[in-house]
Amino acid sequence: MIDADYILSSLTKTFPNDFSESKIESDTKLTSYVEKDAIFNVCKHMLDNLECNHLSCECGVDYPDRNELEVVYHIASYEHPVVITLKVKLPRDDPEIESIVSVYWNANWYERETYELYGIMYKNHPDLKPLLLIDEMLGDWPLRKDYDGYPNKTSKNLV
Amino acid sequence: MGEMIENVNFTTSSAISDFLKKTPAQDIINWGRKNSLWFLTQPMGCCGVEMISTGCSHYDTDRFGIIPRDSPRQADVIVISGYVTKKYLPALKLVWDQMPAPKWIICMGDCSISGGPFYESYSTVQNIDEIFPVDVFIPGCPPRPEALIQGFIELQKKIMAKKDIGTDY
Amino acid sequence: MDTNIGPSEMLLHLGPQHAIQPGPYLLDLRLKGESVVDAELKMGYIHKGIEKILENKTYLQGITITDRICYLAAMSNNEVFCGCVERLVGIEPPERSQYIRVIMEELSRIQSHLLGLGEFSTDLGFITMFLYMIREREEVLNLIDTVTGSRITQTYLRFGGVREDFPEGYEQKTMLVLNDLKKKLDQHENLYDTDRIYRQRTVGVGTLTKEVATELGVAGPPLRATGVKFDVRKDDPYLVYDDLDFKVCTQKNGDIFARIKVRLDEIRESIYMIEQSFDQMPQGPLFPEGTPYGRRTPVMRVPPGEVFYRVEDPRGEMGMYMISDGSDTPYRVKIRGPVFPTMQALPPLILNTYIADVAAIAASMDGCTSEADR
Numbered sequence: 001m002i003d004a005d006y007i008l009s010s011l012t013k014t015f016p017n018d019f020s021e022s023k024i025e026s027d028t029k030l031t032s033y034v035e036k037d038a039i040f041n042v043c044k045h046m047l048d049n050l051e052c053n054h055l056s057c058e059c060g061v062d063y064p065d066r067n068e069l070e071v072v073y074h075i076a077s078y079e080h081p082v083v084i085t086l087k088v089k090l091p092r093d094d095p096e097i098e099s100i101v102s103v104y105w106n107a108n109w110y111e112r113e114t115y116e117l118y119g120i121m122y123k124n125h126p127d128l129k130p131l132l133l134i135d136e137m138l139g140d141w142p143l144r145k146d147y148d149g150y151p152n153k154t155s156k157n158l159v
Numbered sequence: 160m161g162e163m164i165e166n167v168n169f170t171t172s173s174a175i176s177d178f179l180k181k182t183p184a185q186d187i188i189n190w191g192r193k194n195s196l197w198f199l200t201q202p203m204g205c206c207g208v209e210m211i212s213t214g215c216s217h218y219d220t221d222r223f224g225i226i227p228r229d230s231p232r233q234a235d236v237i238v239i240s241g242y243v244t245k246k247y248l249p250a251l252k253l254v255w256d257q258m259p260a261p262k263w264i265i266c267m268g269d270c271s272i273s274g275g276p277f278y279e280s281y282s283t284v285q286n287i288d289e290i291f292p293v294d295v296f297i298p299g300c301p302p303r304p305e306a307l308i309q310g311f312i313e314l315q316k317k318i319m320a321k322k323d324i325g326t327d328y
Numbered sequence: 329m330d331t332n333i334g335p336s337e338m339l340l341h342l343g344p345q346h347a348i349q350p351g352p353y354l355l356d357l358r359l360k361g362e363s364v365v366d367a368e369l370k371m372g373y374i375h376k377g378i379e380k381i382l383e384n385k386t387y388l389q390g391i392t393i394t395d396r397i398c399y400l401a402a403m404s405n406n407e408v409f410c411g412c413v414e415r416l417v418g419i420e421p422p423e424r425s426q427y428i429r430v431i432m433e434e435l436s437r438i439q440s441h442l443l444g445l446g447e448f449s450t451d452l453g454f455i456t457m458f459l460y461m462i463r464e465r466e467e468v469l470n471l472i473d474t475v476t477g478s479r480i481t482q483t484y485l486r487f488g489g490v491r492e493d494f495p496e497g498y499e500q501k502t503m504l505v506l507n508d509l510k511k512k513l514d515q516h517e518n519l520y521d522t523d524r525i526y527r528q529r530t531v532g533v534g535t536l537t538k539e540v541a542t543e544l545g546v547a548g549p550p551l552r553a554t555g556v557k558f559d560v561r562k563d564d565p566y567l568v569y570d571d572l573d574f575k576v577c578t579q580k581n582g583d584i585f586a587r588i589k590v591r592l593d594e595i596r597e598s599i600y601m602i603e604q605s606f607d608q609m610p611q612g613p614l615f616p617e618g619t620p621y622g623r624r625t626p627v628m629r630v631p632p633g634e635v636f637y638r639v640e641d642p643r644g645e646m647g648m649y650m651i652s653d654g655s656d657t658p659y660r661v662k663i664r665g666p667v668f669p670t671m672q673a674l675p676p677l678i679l680n681t682y683i684a685d686v687a688a689i690a691a692s693m694d695g696c697t698s699e700a701d702r
């Protein structure tokens with residue numbers, strides 16, 4: 001029976017130095033920070049050995065006071081109900097991380113989206129280009145906290 | 160126009176339309192137009208779903224001659240039913256240009272009127288009426304199908320008033 | 329996509345305005361003769377930046393915005409947002425509210441599936457079915473309207489409960505409509521099953537296998553049509569779904585025909601769930617007693633923390649990741665919609681099919697562009 005305990009012990013055994021601040025919230029919820037260089041191998045290990053075959057979500061979070069960006073992965077499974085939340089810290093001025101598209105196919109669009117909204121660069125991504133925004137807005141990183149286009153300047157006659 | 164020939168009176172299409180505007184013939188044309196307002200099904204948001212329901216079995220706008228069409232080439236009215244984004248605006252303009260005149264435009268829902276709940280978004284466009292010559296505004300979020308039908312009826316009144324002969328006539 | 333075309337090849341833009349689309353998206357196809365050799369999907373035509381807006385609205389205002397993520401499943405979107413806040417605050421709706429939520433969410437699933445089936449049928453040129461389905465949907469929408477006062481954007485859920493109780497005689501009225509719907513569904517299914525042209529266009533077309541579907545991350549009915557028993561209501565139960573008896577509807581073949589069957593079965597299953605909920609529903613308050621949460625929660629602050637909560641949307645697994653920093657607005661909201669991965673899987677799915685089948689396949693996935701774009 002695979003549960004959060006089992007997954008965490010398996011992960012920490014295989015990657016002894018890469019996990020920190022791990023927290024088991026319940027049988028099915030697990031949160032942990034992962035070192036930035038290890039994330040690709042961690043995902044591969046989870047897919048191959050722990051039946052975590054479903055990338056539920058991948059997103060970015062901005063922490064301007066800590067001068068950090070975080071990439072958050074929610075990895076679930078079609079076989080068991082455990083949801084694993086993995087977080088990776090990146091420096092805000094040079095966010096770069098290994099892409100996991102070759103492990104989870106559907107990470108492709110999530111990474112393109114995170115790239116255009118937060119400016120996180122993915123190494124070895126097959127086709128890193130904007131997905132949702134117009135090309136002119138590339139470089140604004142609208143979901144960062146210091147984006148100055150909010151509220152939209154065009155709403156002049158409403159506010 | 161070719162060269163002048165003796166004893167033959169040439170006319171131009173604008174002369175014909177000027178003539179029509181001044182006579183009751185225009186009333187008949189308008190009557191025809193107002194009873195065949197084919198609209199373009201082009202759902203863009205929540206209001207788009209209401210637009211689809213309006214054209215279907217229950218509300219059945221066919222009885223007013225208001226029929227949903229799939230191609231801009233066959234449509235007289237375009238209903239802007241939802242949020243217009245910066246990315247979609249050029250395509251929408253293209254669709255509008257492809258429609259044959261005379262044509263009308265209805266803004267359905269708060270989003271297309273003023274931005275609605277998304278007026279402060281970084282990606283949407285506000286004040287569509289500065290870009291398109293809008294004929295009827297229907298407020299609501301979303302307007303009920305009855306309101307859309309009312310909007311069409313207002314448009315019909317406008318057409319019958321003889322002053323409104325559609326854009327790009 | 330490479331735009332240099334070889335001999336007997338052609339580039340075709342499907343969209344952003346096209347009759348098969350539930351919302352604007354652009355499907356670039358490269359055709360060789362009649363078959364599709366390359367496809368690329370372009371999104372973002374109705375990207376509204378909901379995540380940014382939610383970060384700048386108070387929690388109560390946020391409910392209104394979540395309605396508009398996917399307008400066919402407003403109830404599940406409310407559920408996922410309110411569920412997140414409830415988990416952060418540490419309250420639980422009383423049992424009556426939970427049953428009311430289940431009933432309303434299942435009603436909303438029924439209307440969403442009906443519209444999905446209808447739109448799919450028009451794209452095959454089966455207009456009769458479209459009109460039938462919309463006729464049925466209006467009845468269900470009436471039921472939702474009676475309670476919530478709105479047809480599609482209901483804003484019905486509140487933190488710790490629901491906005492209104494059912495009016496008098498609602499159960500009888502609902503069951504009348506739903507029993508009628510059951511009978512009509514049988515007729516419609518018969519119509520689907522016996523139509524020769526329909527079968528030719530759907531059986532064995534657009535087939536997804538189990539392995540491919542899980543690899544692509546497809547969710548909801550298209551996934552269950554391949555035989556994967558994945559349903560958040562069963563696997564990671566929320567509300568009172570644990571106490572209800574229902575089965576996860578699956579099919580084996582994974583083609584268009586199977587997807588439609590799954591949707592038809594799910595409508596029946598939802599009706600069954602609603603019947604049970606009415607029977608088991610206790611009397612009681614709508615909001616947890618002794619807490620300030622009510623219909624109009626005043627300015628509320630949510631304790632710092634983070635949560636990832638999943639529900640079963642009509643289109644599959646819907647999740648929300650919410651981070652709170654202790655203020656009255658969320659710090660970060662990430663919406664994980666089921667349609668995002670499903671749309672992503674569309675280009676690989678239509679490779680090497682005929683151009684005539686593209687519309688049928690795209691419609692059978694029941695994409696909601698608004699939710700994929702957010």
Ligand code: SF4
Pocket residue numbers: 204205206207240241242267268269270271275276299300301302396481
């Ligand atoms: S006006 Fe309201 S219902 Fe209509 S598209 Fe905008 S948000 Fe949706």
